[in-house]
Amino acid sequence: MSATQTLLATEPRNAGVREAWGEGLVALGNRYANLVVLDGDLANSTKADLFAAAHPDRFFEMGIAEQNMLGVAAGLATTGYVPWISTFAAFVAKRALDQIRVVIAQPSLNVKMCGAYSGILPSKTGKTHQSVEDLAVFRAMPHVVTIAPADAVELQAAMAAMMEDVRPTYLRVTRDASPVIFADDYVFEFGKAHLLRRGSDLGIVGTGVQTVRALEAAELLEAEGISAAVLHVPTLKPLDVDAICDLAAATGLIVTAEDHSIIGGLGSAVAEVLSEHIPTRMRRVGLQDTYGESGPNDALLEKYGLTPRHVADAGLELLALKAGAKATGK
Amino acid sequence: MTTHTQTGTVTDIAELRRLSARTRQLILETVHHAGAGHVGGPLSVADILVNLYFNRLRIDPENPGDPARDRCILSKGHSSIALYTVLALRGYLPVEELATFDAIDSRLQGHPDLRALPGLDMSTGSLGQGLSPGIGMALGARLAKLDFHTWVILGDGEIQEGQIWEAAFVASRYRLHNLTAIVDYNRLPQFGWPDASGFTRDEPIDDPGGKFAAFGWNVIEIDGHDHDALGGAFDAAVAHRDGPTVIVAHTIKGKGISFMEHEYNWHATPPDEQQLADAVAELQGALA
Numbered sequence: 367m368s369a370t371q372t373l374l375a376t377e378p379r380n381a382g383v384r385e386a387w388g389e390g391l392v393a394l395g396n397r398y399a400n401l402v403v404l405d406g407d408l409a410n411s412t413k414a415d416l417f418a419a420a421h422p423d424r425f426f427e428m429g430i431a432e433q434n435m436l437g438v439a440a441g442l443a444t445t446g447y448v449p450w451i452s453t454f455a456a457f458v459a460k461r462a463l464d465q466i467r468v469v470i471a472q473p474s475l476n477v478k479m480c481g482a483y484s485g486i487l488p489s490k491t492g493k494t495h496q497s498v499e500d501l502a503v504f505r506a507m508p509h510v511v512t513i514a515p516a517d518a519v520e521l522q523a524a525m526a527a528m529m530e531d532v533r534p535t536y537l538r539v540t541r542d543a544s545p546v547i548f549a550d551d552y553v554f555e556f557g558k559a560h561l562l563r564r565g566s567d568l569g570i571v572g573t574g575v576q577t578v579r580a581l582e583a584a585e586l587l588e589a590e591g592i593s594a595a596v597l598h599v600p601t602l603k604p605l606d607v608d609a610i611c612d613l614a615a616a617t618g619l620i621v622t623a624e625d626h627s628i629i630g631g632l633g634s635a636v637a638e639v640l641s642e643h644i645p646t647r648m649r650r651v652g653l654q655d656t657y658g659e660s661g662p663n664d665a666l667l668e669k670y671g672l673t674p675r676h677v678a679d680a681g682l683e684l685l686a687l688k689a690g691a692k693a694t695g696k
Numbered sequence: 697m698t699t700h701t702q703t704g705t706v707t708d709i710a711e712l713r714r715l716s717a718r719t720r721q722l723i724l725e726t727v728h729h730a731g732a733g734h735v736g737g738p739l740s741v742a743d744i745l746v747n748l749y750f751n752r753l754r755i756d757p758e759n760p761g762d763p764a765r766d767r768c769i770l771s772k773g774h775s776s777i778a779l780y781t782v783l784a785l786r787g788y789l790p791v792e793e794l795a796t797f798d799a800i801d802s803r804l805q806g807h808p809d810l811r812a813l814p815g816l817d818m819s820t821g822s823l824g825q826g827l828s829p830g831i832g833m834a835l836g837a838r839l840a841k842l843d844f845h846t847w848v849i850l851g852d853g854e855i856q857e858g859q860i861w862e863a864a865f866v867a868s869r870y871r872l873h874n875l876t877a878i879v880d881y882n883r884l885p886q887f888g889w890p891d892a893s894g895f896t897r898d899e900p901i902d903d904p905g906g907k908f909a910a911f912g913w914n915v916i917e918i919d920g921h922d923h924d925a926l927g928g929a930f931d932a933a934v935a936h937r938d939g940p941t942v943i944v945a946h947t948i949k950g951k952g953i954s955f956m957e958h959e960y961n962w963h964a965t966p967p968d969e970q971q972l973a974d975a976v977a978e979l980q981g982a983l984a
């Protein structure tokens with residue numbers, strides 16, 4: 367396990383994630399004549415409208431009918447086209463789930479299912495539009511690759527890799543602009559986690575945009591004299607088992623951080639791996655088996671326990687437990 | 697006289713009827729042998745499949761992946777044994793392989809599996825899903841400038857599913873004249889809608905043609921057991937250039953076996969030894 371500092375951006379900046387998705391589609395559409403986009407009446411939210419303007423002949427409005435849309439995608443995939451789906455994570459992961467199971471996942475058809483407005487920050491629209499179980503759903507489906515990029519750079523790198531891959535894939539996309547952590551020449555690899563920060567007292571494992579908050583948590587801990595490593599897991603499936611086990615071996619305590627339910631997502635995936643290979647005391651930071659609500663981003667992160675402070679505190683709790691165990695000889 | 701062209705096409709009505717009877721016999725023998733499987737629906741859809749695969753589809757069993765081939769989706773996937781039988785008679789697999797239906801490691805899964813057997817164009821089995829991939833294939837043909845036609849076979853119980861009407865709306869908006877749906881209108885699903893007496897069944901959906909027409913489809917109503925009418929309807933569907941066509945094929949569940957016809961209890965009951973012998977005798981008697 368080597369720290370991959372060169373992966374990281376040097377200048378701090380923010381970048382729009384959905385804009386990166388729309389622009390990424392346009393660019394890939396220029397490269398691949400067989401890329402098509404199917405939209406569930408949300409193109410101006412997801413930013414698939416950029417593709418509609420650039421490649422109108424390969425943009426298919428499907429209306430507010432997601433079950434049909436995913437089925438149409440399967441049919442197009444059998445004729446050699448690569449359909450990308452434009453709708454919200456909340457709808458793709460649940461409204462069309464049986465369609466995905468039968469005509470996409472089971473026959474392993476090359477459909478790129480993108481879930482926009484994922485997590486709990488879909489702009490004050492509340493629990494119907496938030497998605498806290500999408501990673502759990504797709505990770506549980508045989509054949510489906512499951513990706514949650516940390517920022518706009520990794521998102522576009524993942525999209526490029528997806529066009530060179532033939533597996534059905536779920537790509538999580540967030541709504542708002544967020545800090546860019548990866549350098550522009552970052553190359554995405556399926557199933558590869560990245561150690562973003564070295565540390566010896568504690569390991570934090572993040573996925574999606576929560577990795578950014580995990581890095582901030584490590585800064586907070588450093589100020590408190592604690593050395594925390596940060597591992598970023600962009601693909602929940604395939605999962606980088608070795609990197610997770612190496613981190614546990616090096617630190618002995620693991621905190622997971624995700625903007626998703628702690629049931630079925632990253633926290634579960636890491637717990638499964640560790641309990642099989644290297645049992646390690648851990649804490650899962652994420653939604654504690656609850657749905658969200660509407661509200662401003664900061665208030666939501668605070669109320670549902672997703673801030674860098676919450677991640678850092680989970681680490682402190684583990685360290686206290688370890689110290690207590692030592693003191694009592696357990 | 698039979699008229700086999702070099703691609704295996706059959707246009708002679710008497711020969712098509714013989715193929716239908718052979719298909720029905722193989723369906724019953726296979727389900728009897730497997731000790732499981734559907735009966736009423738496969739017998740109902742047999743003539744439709746025979747006419748499509750022998751008389752209509754531009755396909756080549758030697759080249760099942762040809763991008764320019766016509767596509768056929770059996771959306772009512774529980775009638776898989778009818779499709780496997782017709783594919784076997786058409787040369788996609790040995791007829792003897794039907795004996796592996798539903799067995800472990802078989803290419804003939806209980807419901808059609810796209811990846812298991814060459815010649816299948818879509819996986820089906822969860823009802824209501826087949827029309828949407830048909831739209832995708834029709835759009836794909838349009839994009840690739842290929843003139844293949846896509847056929848989707850639906851059950852009348854199946855079209856109670858909401859997704860069918862999402863698809864009906866979208867196919868019509870894209871004016872997909874290279875897409876035809878065929879409704880196997882036998883008026884019985886699995887358990888059905890008990891009528892007031894509790895002993896008979898009301899049809900699952902009345903006037904499917906009227907409903908598709910309301911969504912902008914071209915509608916053709918025929919006797920789905922009449923090979924003349926089937927061939928004519930398929931020609932008319934392909935000739936129609938202004939949007940998708942639905943062929944409402946009036947059929948009988950359990951068709952061809954007197955004691956199975958119109959009887960919902962034969963939806964998925966394997967015949968025993970005696971019932972199989974009686975059924976085969978009836979099929980052969982009808983041809984004589």
Ligand SMILES: Cc1ncc(C[n+]2csc(CCOP(=O)(O)OP(=O)(O)O)c2C)c(N)n1
Nearest residue numbers: 737774821822823851852853854884885886
């Ligand atoms: C979504 C879904 N619900 C239920 C079933 C179980 N099922 C299998 S066949 C059937 C009845 C189908 O009736 P119909 O479409 O009229 O077919 P047919 O009568 O021609 O067999 C049912 C309910 C299923 N396969 N898929």
